[in-house]
Amino acid sequence: MSNNVKNNQAVVSPTKIVTGVCRLSYANIWQAKSINGGAPKFSTSVLIPKSDTATVAKVKAAIAAAYSEGEAKLKGTGKTVPPLATIKTPMRDGDLERPDDEAYQGHWFVNANSNTAPGVVDINREPIFDTKEIYSGVYARVCLSFYAFNSSGNKGVACGLQSLQKVKDGEPLGGRSKPEDDFNDDFTSDDDDYLR
Secondary structure: OOOOEEOOEEOOOOOEEEOOOEEEEEEEEEEEEOOOOOOOEEEEEEEEEOOOHHHHHHHHHHHHHHHHHOHHHHHOOOOOOOOHHHOEOOEEEHHHHOOOOHHHOOEEEEEEEEOOOOEEEOOOOOEOOOHHHOOOOOEEEEEEEEEEEEEOOEEEEEEEEEEEEEEEOOOOOOOOOOHHHHOOOOOOHHHOHHHO
């Protein structure tokens, strides 16, 4: 067996992980979008259930690995490397930072982005090209990479979006109501003279 393969899975770097089943929010997967006037990027917020301790541990370990690998970058022209606890990291607490958003309750979240479109596959690892298949609210496994940055005085660890595997559909997020709920009254064609 190759040293690069273990249990039929490719060995990835310490800064690259695959999550357990998460939910996507603010999913800009098919078209790059500018956020706060920045360069357009593909992005999503990855909602990780707090009960998924394995994924939480993988994310924390990858952040620590990215910090270690990026110490020279984080030091920059300074005399010391800032402690990990004092710099920006991508893992945030949905209960604290999004208390009014029900989807974020009981979750950690990581905002991930990429300059290039992420690869998207289904549960059988077949490519997905139908843009209606991946949306805010869908459940997926996500391949993420973490890296240190030092730009314009901002230092931290960021998260790159690599690829997605759709696991199952979910209730769409984003405030748009479903048409079957909008028109749930007892209207019939007999009620409207316009249809005659």
